[in-house]
Amino acid sequence: MSKPLQSMSFDQDTDSSNPSNVYNITCIEYDPTLPHRFMLGTEQGMMLSCNRKFKDQSEIISSVYNTEMGPILTIQRNMFFPKLFASCSTWGVKVWSEDLSSSPMLNLISADGYVTDAAWSNSHASFLFVTKSKGCLEVWDILVKNKDPIFSFKLEGDGLICVHPMQNGDQIACGTANGCIHLLEVPQYTTFSSKHEKNMVASMIEREGKREKLLEGMTREQRIREKRPEKEENMKNIPSEEDNFYCLEDDNNINKADEFDSQFDFDEKLVEEEMDHTMPEMPFFDLQFTDSLKLALKNNQHKHS
Numbered sequence: 001m002s003k004p005l006q007s008m009s010f011d012q013d014t015d016s017s018n019p020s021n022v023y024n025i026t027c028i029e030y031d032p033t034l035p036h037r038f039m040l041g042t043e044q045g046m047m048l049s050c051n052r053k054f055k056d057q058s059e060i061i062s063s064v065y066n067t068e069m070g071p072i073l074t075i076q077r078n079m080f081f082p083k084l085f086a087s088c089s090t091w092g093v094k095v096w097s098e099d100l101s102s103s104p105m106l107n108l109i110s111a112d113g114y115v116t117d118a119a120w121s122n123s124h125a126s127f128l129f130v131t132k133s134k135g136c137l138e139v140w141d142i143l144v145k146n147k148d149p150i151f152s153f154k155l156e157g158d159g160l161i162c163v164h165p166m167q168n169g170d171q172i173a174c175g176t177a178n179g180c181i182h183l184l185e186v187p188q189y190t191t192f193s194s195k196h197e198k199n200m201v202a203s204m205i206e207r208e209g210k211r212e213k214l215l216e217g218m219t220r221e222q223r224i225r226e227k228r229p230e231k232e233e234n235m236k237n238i239p240s241e242e243d244n245f246y247c248l249e250d251d252n253n254i255n256k257a258d259e260f261d262s263q264f265d266f267d268e269k270l271v272e273e274e275m276d277h278t279m280p281e282m283p284f285f286d287l288q289f290t291d292s293l294k295l296a297l298k299n300n301q302h303k304h305s
Contacts, residue, residue: 008060010040010048023048029075033082037062041072047087049098063101067094074117080125080198084205088118093130095142097205100212105205106146112136117162121186123170124194125201129186131160137174139186143200155182 010023024043031037040048049063069089078084083098092109113134121127130138130149135156138149155174162175174182 008050009057010042010050010061026071027074029077029085031077031082039075039085041075041087043071045070045072045089047072047075047096063098065096065101065104067104069094073115074119076119078120078125079122081201081205084201086118086120086128088115088130090114090116093118093128093140095128097208099209102212102216105208106142108140108142108146110138110149110152112138112152113159116160119163119165119172121170122165122167125198127186129163129165129172131163131174133159135159135176137163137172137184143197143204155184156180 010025011021023040023046025040026043027041029039029041036052038050038052040050042048045067047065047067048061049065050060051062054060065087067087067089069091072087072089074086074088076086076088078086085096085098087094087096087104092107092115094104095106095108096104108128108130110130110132113132113136115130116133117131119129121129124141126141126143128140128142130140132138134154135158136152136154137160138152140146141150144150156176156178158177160174161177163172164175165172170186172184172186174184176182
């Protein structure tokens, strides 16, 4: 073959044709059980889920996952759950689900050197092997612990650079920078049977999916609440049609009341003159009349005596 059958360009901005604005590819993941899909790791820390059957250049990338941990060294799918995959960067390993593109399910970080490679076990759905720059091999069980590996042991002083599990069985091969290969047998460090282990991993994926959807709903609701006070403040300044209707009705009623009261307005001077003619001023008590009455009563008493 003198030339490739197909060439693809992965631009960070689909509207831009600047060659300096493309993703720098560092690794590729391809699963034969998913022949029309593959994943790419980039130097920018992004994972690109791509589609081989595309009609337009913009349809190549279907999903983007941001690891935020620097260049991606390895991407590998879980053979028991193809939707579950792990990304490896120098600062740690992250476990992802295809249904959750906004954040990883798990962050596997240990302080014993930089990460150089990661691979899923072919015999246990929850086992993950990680090699470190200080020569340590770590075995993680995502069902038992996600803060520390279930065990770790040192093989080389110069560091391990890659790990590859055997297709069938519990043997793994680790490579070093000096060109040495270590073949190891991993014991059955699990308390669950194979069937129960798969069921528990499936339950974990389902639980994390529900949690992510719940968080997305809460975030969406919070954004709506943050925008709502501005809309309410603007609505307060705008009178509604009902308010305008009642304001007009109140104005009409006030005008009618003023017209009704104006029919009973009289001139104050005319009212005072009429009161002077019809109601002459009279004292409440006549003192002279009272004295005459007392004298008449006394004389009447003397006559009877």
